Amino acid sequence: MDGLAREQAADWWEVEALYDLCFAPGRTMLSSYRLRDGVEPIAPLCLVWRDDSGILGGAIRVWPIRIGAEEALLLGPVAVHPTRQGEGLGAMLITSVIERAAAHGHARILLVGDAPYYGRFGFIRLDDVEMPPPTNPDRVLGLALVEGAWDGLSGVVTSVRD
Structure with missing residues (x-):
């Protein structure tokens, strides 16, 4: 889908407004969000999608986290404007992040979400x-972006700032 780009600094507040619209107050x-406080998102994996008129239709962000000594990615939030839902934008954003994360050498992605929805992308309960x-x-x-990336990994998810 055309219109996909890395999120830029100028997009920040517009993306935040989209998240406010799509999620509970x-x-x-x-x-x-406590894991994200004071931590910069992983810029190459933060994406926006705009239509031909430049109107923001969707956004996704990714953050670094830790589980014990191991690094992981925290996917989310991902949001699609209510007027664009049902067009596959959410799936396209998630798939794009998965592909880019793998290409950048990341081993694993974690998220908090609905298993029936995210299961189609290969996410399983941890x-x-x-x-x-x-x-x-x-x-x-x-x-797991690398075979076995979650094998034997257990513990509490923590912020990279801790």
């Missing part, structure tokens, strides 16, 4: 990886 109180509370363990999902 308390979104920044979620545990995943029984031995714990997000900070109050996260539903059924929603902690991972994707």
Whole structure:
């Protein structure tokens, strides 16, 4: 899909407005946001999609995290403007991040989300990886970009600043 580009500094507030529109008002109180506080997102993996008129239709961000001594990527948030939902933009953004993360040599991606939706991209429930509370363990999902990347990995997800 044409219109996909890396998020630029000038996009930040427009992307934040899209996230505000698509998610509950308390979104920044979620545990995943504590992992992002004071940490820069991974710029090459933060993407926006704009239509031919330059109107923002979707955005995705990716952040570095740790599980014990191991590094991982925290995918999200991903949002598609309500007027563009059902067009495959979310899937395109997720697929693009997965491909780019693999090309950049990252081993694993974690997210908090709905298994039926993210399962089609290869994400599975991570029984031995714990997000900070109050996260539903059924929603902690991972994707190995390198075979065996999640094998034997367990523990609490922490911020790279800790």
